Amino acid sequence: MPGWRWGRGYWPDVPEACVPGSISHSHCRLVANTRKRENVCIYVSAIALCCTVSIPLFPFLQVKTLFLTHVHQRVPVLLGKAVLAGTFACMVGGAHAAESAFSDDPVAKIKNALHDDLLRYFTLDKEFVLDPALRAAAEKIAEEHVARMDKLFPAWIEEERVHQSSAGKPPSSNSVHGAVYARMLNELALWQLEPGDAHYENATLTALRTGPGACEVPGDPRFLDFASRIMRIQILPAAERDAMLASERTLLSHWGQPRANPAPWPDPLPQQAAYALLQRGSADADHPRLALPPLLAYYVLGKGVDYAGLQFWDRCRLQQWWLNESLRQGTAPAAALNAFRYGTMLTVVDRIGNAWDKPGAADAKDSAGPPPYPVIASRYGATGVTTVNVRLDAAGKPLDAVVTGRKVEVPGIRGVRPVAFENVFDAAIVKYAMGAGRHYDKPSGKEPYKFQMNWSLDDDKNANVPKGAKP
Amino acid sequence: MMPTSRFPRAQIRRLAACTVAAIACAAVPCLSRAETDALTEKTAQAFWTGDFAALDKENERLKHGKHIRPDGGWDLEYFRRGFGQVIGAHTEHSEPYLRELETLTLQWATEHPKSSLAHILHAKVLVRHAWSYRGSGYAQDVPPEAWADFRKYLQRAAQYLQDHADVAMTDSSAHELLITIGTGLDWDIETLKAIQQDGLKRNPDDIELYFDMLTPLLPRWHGNARILDNYIREATKQTQALFGMGMYARLYSAAAEQEYGHALFENSLVDWPTMKKGYEDMQVRFPNSPARRNYFAHMACLAKDRPTLVALLAELGNKVDVSLWGPNPERSLESCQRWAKESPDESKDEKKPEKKGRASPASL
Numbered sequence: 001m002p003g004w005r006w007g008r009g010y011w012p013d014v015p016e017a018c019v020p021g022s023i024s025h026s027h028c029r030l031v032a033n034t035r036k037r038e039n040v041c042i043y044v045s046a047i048a049l050c051c052t053v054s055i056p057l058f059p060f061l062q063v064k065t066l067f068l069t070h071v072h073q074r075v076p077v078l079l080g081k082a083v084l085a086g087t088f089a090c091m092v093g094g095a096h097a098a099e100s101a102f103s104d105d106p107v108a109k110i111k112n113a114l115h116d117d118l119l120r121y122f123t124l125d126k127e128f129v130l131d132p133a134l135r136a137a138a139e140k141i142a143e144e145h146v147a148r149m150d151k152l153f154p155a156w157i158e159e160e161r162v163h164q165s166s167a168g169k170p171p172s173s174n175s176v177h178g179a180v181y182a183r184m185l186n187e188l189a190l191w192q193l194e195p196g197d198a199h200y201e202n203a204t205l206t207a208l209r210t211g212p213g214a215c216e217v218p219g220d221p222r223f224l225d226f227a228s229r230i231m232r233i234q235i236l237p238a239a240e241r242d243a244m245l246a247s248e249r250t251l252l253s254h255w256g257q258p259r260a261n262p263a264p265w266p267d268p269l270p271q272q273a274a275y276a277l278l279q280r281g282s283a284d285a286d287h288p289r290l291a292l293p294p295l296l297a298y299y300v301l302g303k304g305v306d307y308a309g310l311q312f313w314d315r316c317r318l319q320q321w322w323l324n325e326s327l328r329q330g331t332a333p334a335a336a337l338n339a340f341r342y343g344t345m346l347t348v349v350d351r352i353g354n355a356w357d358k359p360g361a362a363d364a365k366d367s368a369g370p371p372p373y374p375v376i377a378s379r380y381g382a383t384g385v386t387t388v389n390v391r392l393d394a395a396g397k398p399l400d401a402v403v404t405g406r407k408v409e410v411p412g413i414r415g416v417r418p419v420a421f422e423n424v425f426d427a428a429i430v431k432y433a434m435g436a437g438r439h440y441d442k443p444s445g446k447e448p449y450k451f452q453m454n455w456s457l458d459d460d461k462n463a464n465v466p467k468g469a470k471p
Numbered sequence: 472m473m474p475t476s477r478f479p480r481a482q483i484r485r486l487a488a489c490t491v492a493a494i495a496c497a498a499v500p501c502l503s504r505a506e507t508d509a510l511t512e513k514t515a516q517a518f519w520t521g522d523f524a525a526l527d528k529e530n531e532r533l534k535h536g537k538h539i540r541p542d543g544g545w546d547l548e549y550f551r552r553g554f555g556q557v558i559g560a561h562t563e564h565s566e567p568y569l570r571e572l573e574t575l576t577l578q579w580a581t582e583h584p585k586s587s588l589a590h591i592l593h594a595k596v597l598v599r600h601a602w603s604y605r606g607s608g609y610a611q612d613v614p615p616e617a618w619a620d621f622r623k624y625l626q627r628a629a630q631y632l633q634d635h636a637d638v639a640m641t642d643s644s645a646h647e648l649l650i651t652i653g654t655g656l657d658w659d660i661e662t663l664k665a666i667q668q669d670g671l672k673r674n675p676d677d678i679e680l681y682f683d684m685l686t687p688l689l690p691r692w693h694g695n696a697r698i699l700d701n702y703i704r705e706a707t708k709q710t711q712a713l714f715g716m717g718m719y720a721r722l723y724s725a726a727a728e729q730e731y732g733h734a735l736f737e738n739s740l741v742d743w744p745t746m747k748k749g750y751e752d753m754q755v756r757f758p759n760s761p762a763r764r765n766y767f768a769h770m771a772c773l774a775k776d777r778p779t780l781v782a783l784l785a786e787l788g789n790k791v792d793v794s795l796w797g798p799n800p801e802r803s804l805e806s807c808q809r810w811a812k813e814s815p816d817e818s819k820d821e822k823k824p825e826k827k828g829r830a831s832p833a834s835l
Contacts, residue, residue: 212523
């Protein structure tokens, strides 16, 4: 049944050979599969050979071949460039293992790799039907931005090298690359959250209020950041375009500049608020609300799909619907837009997800013990504290758990919140809080039970310490 | 503007596959069910994403004028199919889904009170809601309580159209819907015919009205072979300028599909030479229609007209579409092809009319 996308929707499942410490294996095999949904019609798989031991400093970007399986056809396709998953797997995986010296050559390689990766976020899909003039203008902006970042990357690499050297030990090229890559991902996320000027904000609201096609952006959902913004501009009257494009230029110029922290995460998250409202039932005189567009009604109400089960485009549609519904309820436009931006922001969880987790590893954990450290967090060296509110029934059984605080640190990201990584522990802590058989000693009645989880990377990556009363 | 996004489209194609023929396809014999039409897909996509403005614009374009395709199909029918794909989508929880569609279409109707389509869509959802109680099985399989809900929703739909008649009934799509409502509510034939004729006054090119009116005249509803035949001849006359005798063939083909199946020539008053002439007239006017040629070939087989069948199968070549060969189409096609290959002598006995026993005083 529906819920499947075709095309380049591969998601990496990284076998053991790619985990940290195993990088010296002669080949690190990356197998990427689509996330299969029920009745998947098109199955795409990618097999990439990477991380050869013969390239000790930069064991990445050696992707050779991608096999695409389209229905019953197998078509070998030479991509020439690394798939993102391969980059992630090998680069960050290597960051923990290959402790090679830093030299000028790796700087060029890191820079080239960052360029290739950044380009993916700023390339508009050929199937994206855009007004030619708008496409040309958008592509020019993208080209200029990538060129500017190309000039900036060496400075970022040097800054990171110096920073890591201050610990007294020469940094590995991989650890520097991983940190700079994290910084780039965070710039992408900060860019998604940053409001524009008043005109830009009003026009964006107009596009989202009046454009039912705002989420219909073709391409790989992990790289649609720029395309989504251009789609909103296309929805607006042509007279608005120049001003909007100028604002896009301005917002992109903030990359790498000192920034104020973005507005806090909405609490509850827009998707939580949206689902809570929908669970109250159909709209009627007593419970007025905007109706869902049919596609969302089909999945959410007709099929009972939860938010995690929705695909990128349906999530976007839900966020757009919620923006309009919250405006109808009287939410301030700035707050509604902030919620939409957080709701549609692509974090590392969205881009990579649990690709590095060993299948079943989380389930095998002792439910009474601390939750397993998300592999993606350990790969990027993310640490921090999450705060969770757990609603309990009278017997102390958890009804639901909501993350209300995220204080996260990530190597390479300094002076600004690492928003791209801030939800990296959310799924693990919610699963832990809601674990089967979990019982809380002190049911707190109407007030939710609150606790914190420390996430630290030391000798034992699973040494997570819950603060507060033991659940 | 709605982009032609391959991802949402792919998703929508899959949805379409699940609802095929459930709503609108059953009665119309000129279209291949294997085909996915671009207009249907575009319509469904706009509906799925809630793009009412795009739907309304398209309806305004199509609700007047011929819009007949080179193969004799008409755009309005493909457009309506797109609605059927969304409204008739199969879900595990149909009640909340249909309620949501009711709310949505009512919101559209409130926001666009002068849009005939907005009102028609709301009534369409109510009709679908009714049928979700009735189901598509035999009457004996419908729970007694479900009949009440079925009728209640149909009455709501009829009432809604009546309440908004000043806008809705300017559009023959409302008449088309009202005929299906009236059929479900057992309205008398004359009333239904009056609705049909009123719809044709609004849009003389709304060919689907002829097919909708066929259903209540079938023996399984309130008609019989004679009433049906009269109607088909009348409709053929009414459309002669455009289709020649074509409507005769198309309506009888629809009757086979809805009721008679392989026994069309045994149980109805169809006249094969007239039907054949109808197909030939259609082919002259709309030569590029492999789908209709498939129907023609199937009917030739049912009528035991081997030369015509052989000729048509040869013309079709690899354009034979198994989905168009009646109930149990694969076997139906197989047996027709086999029969076509047999030499006339081999099946001589088959050609002899069946001897009918008769008792008469003389034989005593």
